[in-house]
Amino acid sequence: MKLRRTMLYVPGNSAAMVKDAHIYRPDTVMFDLEDSVSYREKDAARFLVYQTLRTLDYEGVETAVRINGLDTPYGRDDIEAMVRARPNIIRIPKTEKAQDVTDVETEIERVERKIGLPIGTIKLFAAIETPLGVLNAREIACSSNRLLGIALGAEDLVTSLRTSRSKDGIELHYARSQVLYAARIAGINAIDTVYSNVQDEEGFIAEVRLIKQLGFDGKSVIQPNQIKLVHRVYTPTEEEIHKALRVLAAIREAESKGSGVIALDGRMVDKPIVERARWTIELAKASGVVPEEVKL
Numbered sequence: 001m002k003l004r005r006t007m008l009y010v011p012g013n014s015a016a017m018v019k020d021a022h023i024y025r026p027d028t029v030m031f032d033l034e035d036s037v038s039y040r041e042k043d044a045a046r047f048l049v050y051q052t053l054r055t056l057d058y059e060g061v062e063t064a065v066r067i068n069g070l071d072t073p074y075g076r077d078d079i080e081a082m083v084r085a086r087p088n089i090i091r092i093p094k095t096e097k098a099q100d101v102t103d104v105e106t107e108i109e110r111v112e113r114k115i116g117l118p119i120g121t122i123k124l125f126a127a128i129e130t131p132l133g134v135l136n137a138r139e140i141a142c143s144s145n146r147l148l149g150i151a152l153g154a155e156d157l158v159t160s161l162r163t164s165r166s167k168d169g170i171e172l173h174y175a176r177s178q179v180l181y182a183a184r185i186a187g188i189n190a191i192d193t194v195y196s197n198v199q200d201e202e203g204f205i206a207e208v209r210l211i212k213q214l215g216f217d218g219k220s221v222i223q224p225n226q227i228k229l230v231h232r233v234y235t236p237t238e239e240e241i242h243k244a245l246r247v248l249a250a251i252r253e254a255e256s257k258g259s260g261v262i263a264l265d266g267r268m269v270d271k272p273i274v275e276r277a278r279w280t281i282e283l284a285k286a287s288g289v290v291p292e293e294v295k296l
Helices: 015-024 039-055 077-084 098-115 130-133 137-141 154-160 168-187 201-214 225-234 238-256 271-286
Strands: 006-011 028-032 061-064 089-092 125-127 147-152 187-194 218-221
Touching: 006 015, 006 168, 006 225, 015 028, 028 039, 028 089, 039 061, 039 077, 077 089, 077 098, 077 225, 089 098, 098 125, 098 137, 098 187, 125 137, 130 137, 130 154, 130 168, 137 147, 137 168, 154 168, 168 187, 168 201, 201 218, 201 225, 218 225, 238 271
Parallel strands: 006 028, 006 218, 028 061, 061 089, 089 125, 125 147, 147 187, 187 218
Antiparallel strands: none
């Protein structure tokens, strides 16, 4: 599965940010046509993102577009333009039920057929931002083969809960658990919400460590300077890499001897340990601290 440690929000009406967002090397750049764009600028932002995606090379950085919902006057126009622009992902805002995903998928497929694009080319992400979306997270996560991940959106959620964001994030514990477990059941990515206080680097790093420990694959970010901080937290330590490499070496040795039993330092190595070792090395490769040619 592709690593998505960081998903950088980029306002779709900012020409400079749309053009240069990839230079900060997030795992994914997400152009926003929804909340960060005023009603008066929706058409202009859509045109800017369309032209940019059609003409610029993002040098291997994955591209996503957050469209407006189908319950707005802009959603279908966004889909029509963005399928033609061919980002890697379209992100659905404020997803509350599986049908929301199905409805967007139907519109995408209609445009794919119209322009001769292979069905299924454009992938999906679903943002969960309301209490109903949280309660339906499992159904949403399992709703489409196009769906690569689900992402928690906390700002709208905490407003619906009649509370606000706290430093320790206790108000998000249930929602994070629901989103994470739903993603794991479906075998897709789970992406955590933005940390809106861009001046609080210490608090931001603490939250990234928390969501990594919970098991999230990454975090939505709103400032380029947050990208390196997230990647640093997600980079395995030398000790973790050394241990993972020894586990993988033990697997290869057991296989070469035709043995189904894997032991390391006198202890049995079972499947969960092997999977964690492989994931550790994948993260290490993405972080540039282990060469790509290292065998898994």
